[in-house]
Amino acid sequence: MREGEAGALLKRMWEAAVAAADPAAILSRFLPEKPAGRCIVVGAGKSAAAMARALERAWPDVDMSGVVVTRYGHGVPTERIALREAAHPVPDEAGNRAAAEILQTAQAAGPDDLVLALISGGGSALLSLPVPPLTLAEKMQVNRLLLASGLTIEDMNRVRRRLSLIKGGGLARAASPARLVTLAISDVPGDDPAAIASGPTVPDPTAGEDLSHLVTKLGADLPGTAREILLRPAGPRTGFTPDCRMIATPQMSLEAAAQIARAAGVTPLLLGDALEGEASQLGIVLAGIARAVATHGTPAPVPAVLLSGGETTVTIGAGKPGRGGRNTEFLLALALALNGHPGIHALAADTDGIDGTEDAAGAIIGPETLAQARHAGLSPRDHLDRHDSYSLFDRCGALIRTGPTLTNVNDFRAILVR
Numbered sequence: 422m423r424e425g426e427a428g429a430l431l432k433r434m435w436e437a438a439v440a441a442a443d444p445a446a447i448l449s450r451f452l453p454e455k456p457a458g459r460c461i462v463v464g465a466g467k468s469a470a471a472m473a474r475a476l477e478r479a480w481p482d483v484d485m486s487g488v489v490v491t492r493y494g495h496g497v498p499t500e501r502i503a504l505r506e507a508a509h510p511v512p513d514e515a516g517n518r519a520a521a522e523i524l525q526t527a528q529a530a531g532p533d534d535l536v537l538a539l540i541s542g543g544g545s546a547l548l549s550l551p552v553p554p555l556t557l558a559e560k561m562q563v564n565r566l567l568l569a570s571g572l573t574i575e576d577m578n579r580v581r582r583r584l585s586l587i588k589g590g591g592l593a594r595a596a597s598p599a600r601l602v603t604l605a606i607s608d609v610p611g612d613d614p615a616a617i618a619s620g621p622t623v624p625d626p627t628a629g630e631d632l633s634h635l636v637t638k639l640g641a642d643l644p645g646t647a648r649e650i651l652l653r654p655a656g657p658r659t660g661f662t663p664d665c666r667m668i669a670t671p672q673m674s675l676e677a678a679a680q681i682a683r684a685a686g687v688t689p690l691l692l693g694d695a696l697e698g699e700a701s702q703l704g705i706v707l708a709g710i711a712r713a714v715a716t717h718g719t720p721a722p723v724p725a726v727l728l729s730g731g732e733t734t735v736t737i738g739a740g741k742p743g744r745g746g747r748n749t750e751f752l753l754a755l756a757l758a759l760n761g762h763p764g765i766h767a768l769a770a771d772t773d774g775i776d777g778t779e780d781a782a783g784a785i786i787g788p789e790t791l792a793q794a795r796h797a798g799l800s801p802r803d804h805l806d807r808h809d810s811y812s813l814f815d816r817c818g819a820l821i822r823t824g825p826t827l828t829n830v831n832d833f834r835a836i837l838v839r
Contacts, residue, residue, distance in 0.1 A: 427766040427787065427837055427839060428766060428768075428785055428787065430681070430682075430685055430687070430837065431726075431766060431767070431768040431785060431835050431837055432768065432785070432821075433681050433685075434678035434681045434682060434726070434728075434768075434835050435678070435768055435770055435821070435833060435835065437674075437677040437678050437680065437681045438674035438675065438677055438678045438772060438830070438833045439674070439772050439823075439826050439828060439833075440677065441669065441673050441674045441676075441677035441830075442468075442606060442669035442673065442674055442772060442828040442829075442830045443471075443827075443828055444468055444471045444472040444474075444475040444606070444668070444669075444827070444828065445471065445474070445475045445478075447668050447669060448472055448475040448476060448479060448604060448668055449475070449479040450668070451604055451666045451668045452476075452479060452480070452604075453535065453602045453664075455480065455483055455535075456483070456533070456534060456535035456600070457533050458484070458531060458533030458534040458535070459484045459485070459486065459530075459531075459533075459534045459535070460480065460483045460484065460485040460486075460487075460534070460535050460537060461485075461486060461487050461526060461527070461529070461530045461534055461535070461536045461537070461596075461599070462476065462485060462486070462487030462488075462489065462502045462536075462537050462538075462539065463487055463488060463489065463523045463526055463527050463536065463537075463538050463539070463592065463596075464487075464489035464490070464523075464537075464538055464539030464540060464541075464544075465489065465490045465491070465519075465520075465523065465539075465540060465541075465543075465544035465547045465548045465618055465621070466491065466539070466540055466541030466542055466543045466544040466547065466606070466617075466618055466829065467491060467492050467495050467509070467541055467542055467543035467773045467825070467827070467828070467829040468491075468495075468539075468541035468542075468606050468773075468827055468828045468829055469489040469490060469491040469495075469539050469540075469541060469544070469547075470489060470491045470495060470496045470497045470499065470504050470827070471495075471497055471827035471828065472489075472539040472541065472604065472606070473487075473489045473499050473502040473504065473539060474497050474498070474499050476502070476537065476539065477499060477500055477501055477502060485501045485502065486501055486502065486503075487501075487502045487503065487526055487537075488502065488503040488504075488505060488519070488522050488523055488526050489502060489503075489504060489505070489523075489539055490504075490505040490506065490507055490516060490519035490520070490523065490547045490548070491504070491505075491506055491507075491543075491547065492506065492507070492508070492509040492543055492547065492825070493506045493507065493508060493509075494506075494824075494825055495773075495825045495827060497827065505518075505519035505522070507519055507546075507547050508546065508547075509543050509546040509547060510543075510546050510564065510568055510778065511546065511561050511564045511565055511568075512546045512547070512549035512557065512560060512561055512564060513549075513557075513561075514557060516546065516547045516548065516549045517549045517550060517551075517557050519547065519548075520547070520548040520549055520550035520586075520587050521550060523548070523587070523592065524550065524586070524587055524591070524592065524595050527592055527595040527596040527599075528595045528596070530596050530599035531598075531599060532598045532599060533599075534599040534600070535599065535600050535601075535602065536596040536599045536600065536601045536602070537602055537603075537604065538592060538593075538596075538601060538602070538603040538604070538621070538622045539604055540603055540604070540605045540606070540614075540617055540618050540621065540622065541605065541606040541608065541617070541618065541828070541829050542606065542607075542608025542609070542617060542618065542773065542829035542830075542831065543608075543618070543773070543829060544617070544618025544619070544621065545577075545578070545581050545588065545618050545619040546564060547618075548585065548587045548588060548592075548618065548619075548621060549585070550585055550586045550587045551584055551585065551586070552583075552584055552585060552586055552650055554646055555584055555644075555646045555647055555650060556646070559644040559646055559647055560584060560647075562642070562643075562644055562647075563580065563584065563639070563643065563644065563647050566639045566640070566642060566643060567580060567581075567639070569736070569737040570638060570639060570736070571699070571734050571735075571736030571737075572635070572638065572734070573697055573734065574609055574610065574616060574697075574732050575610075575616060576635055576638075578615070578616050578619045578620070579627045579630065579632060579635060580632065580635055580639075580651065581619040582615075582619050582620060582625045582627065582628070583625075583627075583628075583632060583650060583651055583655060584647060584650055584651070585619065587621050588618070588619035588620060588621050588625075589615075589619065589620055589621075589624070589625030589628065590620065590621070590622065590623055590624045590625055590663075591621060592621035592622050593621070593622040593623065593624075593663060596622075600664075601622060601663070601664065602664045602666065603622045603623070603663060603664065603665040603666065604666055604668050605617050605665055605666065605667055605668065606667075606668060606669045606670075606828060606829060606830060607667055607669065607670040607671065607830060607831075608671070608732070608772075608773075608829045608830055608831040609732065609831065610694070610695030610696075610697055610731050610732060610831075611695050612667055612670050612671075612672075614663065614665040614667075622663055622665065623663040623665060624663070628655045629654070629655060632651045632652070633651075633652060635651065636648055636651050636652060669828065669830055670694070670830060671694035671695070671730035671731070671830045671831050671833075672694040672730070673830070674730070674772065674830045674833065675691050675694055675728050675729070675730055675833075676691070678728055678833070678835065679691060679728060682726045682728075686724065687724045687725060687726050687837070688721045688722070688724070688725040688726070689725070689726050689728055690714075690720060690721050690725055690726065690727050690728065691728050691729070692707075692710075692727055692728065692729040693729055693730070693731065694729070694730040694731060694831075695730070695731045696729050696730065696731035696733070696834075697731055697732060697733060697734070698733060698734070699733065699734060699735070699736060700733035700734065700735050700747045700748075700750040700751040700754065701735075701750055701751065701753075701754035701805060702754070703733050703751055703754075704750075704751045704752065704753070704754030704755035704756075704757075704758060705754055705755075705758045707727060707729070707755060707834070707836060708754075708755050708758030708759050709758070710727060710836075711727060711759065711762075711765050711767075711836045711838050712759070712762065712765075714727070714838040715762065715764060715765060715838050723764070723838050723839055724837070724838065724839045725837075725838050726835055726836065726837045726838070727834075727835070727836040727838070728833075728834070728835050729834045730830070730831055730832060730833060730834070731831060731832060732747070732831050732832060733747045733750075733751060733832065734747070735747055735750050735777075735808060737808060740807075742807065742808040742809070743804065743807045743808050743809020743810075743811070743812055744779060744809055744810075744811035744812050745776075745777065745779070745808050745809055745810035745811040745812070746771065746775075746776030746777025746778070746779055746781075746783070746810075746811065747771070747776065747777065747832060748769040748770050748771055748776045748782075748783035748784070748832055748834075749769070749776055749779075749781070749783060749784050749810035749811050749814055749820075750805070750808060750810045751769050751834065752767060752769050752783070752784050752785075752786050752810065752814070753801060753804060753805045753810040753813060753814075754805060755767055755769075755786065755836070756786045756790045756791055756801065757791070757801055757802065757805065759788075760791070761788050761789070761790075761791055761792065762788060763788050764788070764838060764839040765787075765788065765836065765837070765838050765839075766785070766786065766787040766788075766836075766837045766839075767785070767786050767787075767834070767835065767836040767837065768783065768784075768785045768786075768821070768833075768834070768835050769783045769784065769832065769833070769834040769835075770782035770783025770784070770821050770823075770832070770833055771783060771829075771831070771832055771833075772826060772828060772829055772830045772831060772832070772833055773825065773826055773828065773829040774823045774824055774825045774826040775825065776811075779811050780822060781811065781814075781815075781820040781821055781822050782821045782822065782823045782826075783820075783821050783832075783833075784810075784814040784819045784820050784821055785819055785821060786819060790817065790819065793817045794813055794816070794817055797816050797817065799813050799816060799817075801813060
């Protein structure tokens with residue numbers, strides 16, 4: 422397998438992973454029976470607009486209306502379902518208004534109606550609607566702190582649910598007594614519906630937990646109102662049994678990529694769809710496994726590809742960070758750990774097409790990456806220390822730019838060992 426063929430194979434695996442989560446291809450398989458009354462649609466997330474359009478096409482004869490909100494730039498034309506766009510990952514006033522509209526739309530449902538909730542990753546920021554007296558400006562400050570905290574997605578969602586009127590089952594309670602069915606695209610480790618968009622249609626499993634340790638972690642910059650709410654005892658938010666259907670998951674996408682690998686005569690090793698931890702540390706760990714494959718043929722002989730998903734974190738220290746996301750930071754750490762090892766190429770990208778807040782989905786590296794960077798006068802170690810991986814890969818022409826994919830099953834990583 423030549424150098425260009427390695428990169429092309431990695432990109433085909435990436436494309437298969439994204440295609441496996443395309444709402445246009447899969448949503449209709451998970452729909453419930455058509456309602457006797459109206460179908461009222463609500464939803465939020467990076468895939469909300471694409472899911473809404475797929476639903477309209479699947480049910481052209483159903484009395485359907487509603488509203489969904491997606492990230493700016495992730496919208497597609499819809500006919501019966503109103504589309505709103507708002508900011509992500511830090512919420513804005515447009516998201517606040519959209520969340521209030523979605524809640525009011527659900528409240529208007531009657532007992533003969535079906536409420537279909539279209540939920541995907543990114544919904545937490547898009548459904549801000551803070552618990553009074555917390556203001557939107559304070560909620561935005563909390564989100565910024567969470568993004569730089571290094572907390573796991575589970576801990577972030579504990580905070581987000583506690584500070585929201587609509588998350589943690591708030592949307593489900595608003596839709597009662599109508600029948601509620603949730604169609605979800607998972608972007609979280611373990612596919613926990615309470616974690617996808619912070620669970621607007623499922624009970625909050627952490628409603629009664631003590632969150633004082635998270636308050637301490639978020640530090641002195643945490644707004645006082647948010648601090649009071651997070652420290653206040655919260656009663657259990659139950660009272661309903663959710664009907665939540667996972668239409669796409671990270672595991673499904675990894676298996677689609679594995680099929681491409683097998684067809685090319687490459688053995689796929691699925692390391693898991695829920696890998697977490699610091700992005701740079703995961704790069705070091707997976708470099709060690711890739712070296713074992715290359716040197717010893719374990720846990721599989723070459724050619725092999727290590728496939729994994731999940732959501733890593735990047736903890737920002739003091740000082741102004743550079744540009745980059747989880748996936749490019751992982752790749753830069755991986756490249757440094759491999760140190761130009763021949764025959765190892767890798768791709769890492771966010772399946773929504775946006776790595777962090779940048780305009781790239783991720784990047785691709787090979788044995789020559791570090792040499793290219795140094796030839797361009799760049800210090801890979803310095804760029805990693807400054808969390809400036811995007812800038813390095815941009816200079817090297819290694820970024821993957823797809824634009825919004827209109828789906829989101831979290832990060833995709835593939836390390837090809839030839």
